[in-house]
Amino acid sequence: MFSIASAAFREGAEIGFLILLAVSFLKAEQRDELLTPLFAGLAFAVFSGAYAGYALLDPTGGYRNPWIFWAITIHGAIFFTSAFLWDTQLPSSRKTSFASAAFFGFAIAFFEAGALASVAKGASLEAGNSYPAIGAALSLAAGAAILLSPLRFIRRLDMRGVISPATLLLVAGAFRLVTGGMDEFEEQNLFIAIQRGMEVFVSGAVRNLREILLIPDHLYLSAPASGFFAYIGGDRMAMSATVAVIFFPPLWLLARLVSAPDPAVSGIRVGAERRMKIAGFRRDLTLAGAPMMAAFLMIFFLVHSANLSLNPLFDPAPVAVTPGDNEDFLRLPMTDKTGNLSDKKIRKYLYLYGDKKITFLAIVKPDGTPAVALDECEICRPAAWNTKALGYAQRGENLVCKYCVSPISVTSVGQPGGCNPIPFEAKFDAEYIYVPLKNLIDAWKAAQKIEKAGTHL
């Protein structure tokens, strides 16, 4: 129940932040009459979304896919529409402005309320009572209340020139892209969904174009320009296209802002007045650019974390190994339940030497030969408490030192020096890697000596 309550609190806080932003904007524009439709849209969103989520949504099926589709579409529309509202003010028409405010309040809360209700329903069914659902509702309200509590101080802040309709939508859209959806409801965040969709689109478009031109990819007949098409239809191009698309709104608005010319001061005789006018203009420019920079940083963080999740560190847990009866070596199978070592993924092993743990790794290099080494670096070693930063992991085709995050080419594993893991000799055949215990222990003892000598970073 705690997890659903914390998720609800988080969602409430997010909604509260966005409402705080909207209210700040409306107060700055002195359009207090739009607060009512804003909160009305919000209330309608929470109640109708919760009802829809509770009644219709099943976290594993049902209307889940159309729900996520419309969530992505509406949040994306808010974000991308901001780029085209440069110089646009709030509509003067009462109907249009009321409808816009109500829709904004609705759009920022409806889908999250529905997702939360669906997850709470699942938790309540599991628990056999309605306490999780009640807890979720209360936590949602608490989260929103905390973020809305500064509302009464908003009047004292002069937000004129800081937030405009364009920047409000930009920040709200960017915030929703970064935080949007519930991890508990959706399998991945929105950016990764966009990136994967772009990947499918780009590869499909290239495949389609090749078929139209009658030069499709073939099992064994080389097709003309296949390298070129493989490049433009590949993951990198899709990621580049996604990044270009997602960065467009904040960059476009920033460009429009900084391209505004300095005010004409040639008619002002007094130098101090001229300088004051230009300084005031540039101060206003900086304030107006602050929300755009905030959105840019949010999107930057989103892209970075998405990139990390698409290229995660692979750090397998060590498998304990012991020598066979009357054997002075460890026998590491080439094929075990995790697969065959020729898949070029790192494997880690643990040998107990008295009361000491020796962790070492094995990996097959591109030339087909396996290499073994201690899971320790000769150069850098984290503090004793920082065990998570000790040793190596794998990202893509490289090993990565978890402490200094240096990528190490797999081809150099087994060679001493540099950032390479500390190597030792071993033999192998088609079925096993044979690690002499003497070699393993000697290498480990030498590493301990280096540690005691304090020559590590």
Added chain:
Amino acid sequence: MNVFSTASSVRFTIALIIAAAGAYVHATFGSANPYDAWAAFMLSNPAGIALYAAAVLNLAAGIAAALRDSLRIAPPNSESILSMDSCAEIGYPSQNWRKQAGNWLTTHGFSIAAESESSITGIKGRWSSLPGVLLRFGLITLLIGIAASHHTRRVESAMLSPGESALLLGNSIQLVSIESGMPESHLQIGKERSFAIENASARIRLGGGEFIAGSGWPVGNSGIYWKISGLGFAPEIALSAEGGMRPYRLEILPPGREDSIDINGSSVKIALAPERVIRKGLLSGEVYNLTSPTFKVDGRGMEPKFGKTGGKTGAWIRVLAVRDAGLGMVKAGLAIVCSGLLAVFCNLFWYKREMAFAHDGDTLMFGYSEQYLKKWGVYRFERWRAELEAMRSADSAS
């Protein structure tokens, strides 16, 4: 509402892109192959076709608008000058203003584009919209070509060995000879595909003449595109000790792939057999002799006999015939789009700049606009204003 303005507007373009993106996002839900579902929607569904046609219309209207703006430049007036990026007014009672303004424009590299009794305008980069026009034209050609290809393409194919004939898309062809381009041997390491034939070709007799079709770009002949889309071995096989040899076309490329033939109701799997196996470390590689291939059989006790025709293993190709009214347009569209994309870079320094003068009694109003980099245009105007005021003073003095 002006329909032409709307059709050529950037907002309409954006709306179309958003609609197309929305259709794609919709296709990603509930479809195993979202791109194919989206393409089918855009090219076959009435709503998709309307969206597609609207995109073509938008591009065409954009071309018309760009050419109209370049061709038709009206003499300025005070209203149009007030709407420019920068404008100013100075007292200028002299009636010599037109000559002075014209000289000033010419000196600063402007071409006189339009003038009237009381106004004159000069322009730089009048035809700078041409790269954009070229790009839009290329996109129109490409889009129409893709649609035409989708709706008119007809495909037929046949597996042929040398000397054999087939009827494809109403044309009778005979395979004269094959140049398989196959390497003499192939080393296959692991499971990653590395076998590739670079230049397979075949001589084909069609009507009274012959032509060569290859595995690369298709060749056109008699309104049809021809291409080799498959290649393989056709060894002579005797299914039983008493039976005679006859060629069987086997799809066993790349090496490692299996095909099956039917012997007395049982399926017998056949594949290329490696000549030898090489090991290095954990990796092993199989060497296949492709000049004199040998075959391995998984016949569950049945052992067909393999023979060779004239000492060589027979071969087959798959000839693909395609009739497509849109393929030529697609190729032309791609070429024009690429040219347009390169040409558009010119707009970094070649874009429209307009300076306009209007004289009304004792005052001279002048204004300046740049198509891009408007901030620098404003600074430029401030410098020129000082020049024009000096010009006015010099004219008055003289």
